[in-house]
Amino acid sequence: MNDEKIIACVITFNPDLKILKKCLFAVKDQIDEIIIWDNNSTNACEIKNYINDNEQINKKCFFWEHDKNYGVAKSLNTVFSYAEKKNYRWILTLDQDSIVPYNMIVEYKKYINKPKVAIVGCRIVDRNLDDAFIEKGDVDLVERLITSGSLNKIAAWREIRGFDEKLFIDSVDTDYNINLINSGYVLLKVNNVLLSHTIGNIKKITVAGLDLFIYNHSANRKYYQIRNMFYLDRKYKKLYTFFAIKHFFIGVIKIIFWEDNKVGKLVSMIRGVRDGILL
Numbered sequence: 001m002n003d004e005k006i007i008a009c010v011i012t013f014n015p016d017l018k019i020l021k022k023c024l025f026a027v028k029d030q031i032d033e034i035i036i037w038d039n040n041s042t043n044a045c046e047i048k049n050y051i052n053d054n055e056q057i058n059k060k061c062f063f064w065e066h067d068k069n070y071g072v073a074k075s076l077n078t079v080f081s082y083a084e085k086k087n088y089r090w091i092l093t094l095d096q097d098s099i100v101p102y103n104m105i106v107e108y109k110k111y112i113n114k115p116k117v118a119i120v121g122c123r124i125v126d127r128n129l130d131d132a133f134i135e136k137g138d139v140d141l142v143e144r145l146i147t148s149g150s151l152n153k154i155a156a157w158r159e160i161r162g163f164d165e166k167l168f169i170d171s172v173d174t175d176y177n178i179n180l181i182n183s184g185y186v187l188l189k190v191n192n193v194l195l196s197h198t199i200g201n202i203k204k205i206t207v208a209g210l211d212l213f214i215y216n217h218s219a220n221r222k223y224y225q226i227r228n229m230f231y232l233d234r235k236y237k238k239l240y241t242f243f244a245i246k247h248f249f250i251g252v253i254k255i256i257f258w259e260d261n262k263v264g265k266l267v268s269m270i271r272g273v274r275d276g277i278l279l
Contacts, residue, residue, distance in 0.1 A: 002109040002110075002112070002113075004089065004090060004109060004112065005032045005088060005089075006030070006031040006032055006088070006090050006091070006092055006105055006151070007031060007032060007033045007034070007035065007083045007086070007088045007090075007091050007092070008027055008031045008033070008034045008035070008091070008092040008093075008094060009034075009035050009037065009076065009079040009080075009083075009091055009092070009093050009094065010023065010024070010034065010035070010036045010037070010094045010095070010096060011037050011039065011072055011075045011076070011093075011095070011096065012036055012037070012038045012039065012041055012047065012096045013038070013039040013040070013041055013069060013096070014041045014042055014043060015041065015043070015047070015096035015097070016096075016097065017043060017046055017047065017050065019096070019097050019099070020047065020096050020097075021050060022099050023094060023096065023097070023098055023099055023100070024051075024057055024061065025056075025057070026099050026100045026101070026102065027092070027094065027100050027104075028056060028057060028060060028061070029102075030100070030102070030104060030105040030106075031060070031092060031105065032060065032088075033060055033061075033062070033086075033088075034057075034060050034061040034062070035061075035062050035064060035079050035082065035083075036051070036061060036062070036063045036064065037064045037066070037070075037075045037078070037079055038063065038064060038065050038066060039066055039068070039069040039070055039071070039075065040066055040067055040068050040069050044065050047063060048063050048065065051063050064079075071165070071167075071168035071169050072147070072163075072167075072168065072169045072172045073162075073163040073164060073165040073166075073167050073168060073169075073172045074163075074165045074168075076093065076147070076162075076163050076172070077162045077163050077165065079091070080152075080154055080157050080162065083154055084154050084158065088154060089153065089154055089155065090112060090151055090152065090153060090154065091151070091152050091154055092104075092105070092149075092150070092151050092152075093147045093148065093149075093150050093152060094148050094149065095147065095148035095197065097197065097198050098148040098149060098195055098196065098197045099195070099196040099197075100149065100195060100196075101193055101194055101195070101196075103192070103193060104122065104149070104193050104195075105151070107190050107192060107193050108120045108151045108190060108193070110190075111139060111188050111190065112151065112153070114186075114188070115186075116184060116185050116186050117153065117185070117186055117187075117188055118152065118153045118156035118180045118185035118186065118187060119145050119150045119151065119152050119153070119156075119177075119180065119185075119187045119188070120150070120151045120188050120190060121142075121145035121146070121149055121150045121151070121187065121188070121189050121190070122149045122189065122190055122193035122194065122195045123189065123190075123191055123193065123194050123195065124146065124148075124149070124194075124195050124197050125194050125195065125196055125197065126197060126198060126199055126202055127196055127197070127198050137191060138190070138191060138192065139188050139189065139190050139191065140188070140189045140191065141186055141187070141188060142187050142188070142189045143177065143181060143187065144173075144174065144177050144187070145173065145177060145187050145189060146173050146197075147172065147173040147176075148195065148197055149193075149195035149197070150173075153185075156180060156183075156185050159183060160176075160179040160180060160183050163175070163176055164176075166231065166279055167224075167228050167231070168224060168228075169221075169224050170221065170224040170225045170228050171225070171228035171229065171231075171232055174232065175232060175235070178236060199215060201215070201216040201217075202214065202215050202216070203216070205258065212254070214254055214258045214259060216259055216260070218261075219261060219264040219265045219267070219268040220268065222251065222255075222265045222268045222269050222272065223268040223269065223271055223272040223275075224272065225247075225251075225272070226244070226247070226248055226251065226268075226269045226272030226273055226276060227271075227272035227273075227275045227276040227279065228272075228276065229243060229244035229247055229248070229276065230244040230272070230273055230276025230277055230279075231276045231279045232244070233245075233276075234277075244273075244276065248269060248273060251269060252266065252269065255269075
């Protein structure tokens with residue numbers, strides 16, 4: 001039995017407390033320590049009170065409260081550094097709305113000693129969709145794993161100098177994955193571990209026989225998504241040629257036909273193009 005100690009990190013920003021409680025309760029018996037990095041949530045006091053009042057949670061859970069939003073990349077880098085100083089070798093990263101299965105860490109530990117493994121991740125099941133995808137095989141070698149539900153090797157994080165803090169939010173995991181692969185590491189997806197998660201207010205529509213996913217992210221998220229795509233387009237020219245332009249026009253079409261706050265979102269995306277080129 002692999003008795004490797006694991007620390008978990010949850011980045012919070014105005015979380016749904018009901019979902020966050022489920023997240024913490026599901027992971028608490030699988031890991032040795034939980035750090036909640038809070039980016040100035042309006043309900044920070046409620047989160048803190050829940051942790052303090054719940055004996056099962058507060059033995060392992062530490063709430064790091066901040067007076068501004070530092071974004072995802074800086075938050076992760078700081079918690080990874082803390083974990084490294086405490087001699088953890090692996091850290092589980094979770095979003096505030098993700099609920100882990102009870103077999104997650106047991107299954108992950110089967111693969112953490114494989115050569116050059118930097119991240120062990122899972123299948124994502126969006127609670128807003130009814131689709132169930134069946135994967136063949138126990139584990140897949142992949143090029144992309146989202147941050148939530150990923151078990152990360154801290155030595156690999158250190159080697160590639162961490163997460164790119166220019167990104168703030170969105171595409172942080174994409175950039176990190178590319179850097180790991182470019183440095184000779186591998187990413188594994190364990191197919192029998194399913195993470196319950198939500199991506200925006202997603203809905204699926206069918207147009208001319210094609211399935212389209214409408215995420216309905218806020219105007220602020222649209223800004224960072226497009227800004228960071230244009231930044232990655234420049235950072236990884238060989239991989240991402242025209243990637244940002246294509247997604248910009250697809251995003252514009254989706255907003256015009258199927259999303260609300262059309263003007264606000266379109267203005268934010270145009271700002272994102274400008275700032276991404278200058279970033």
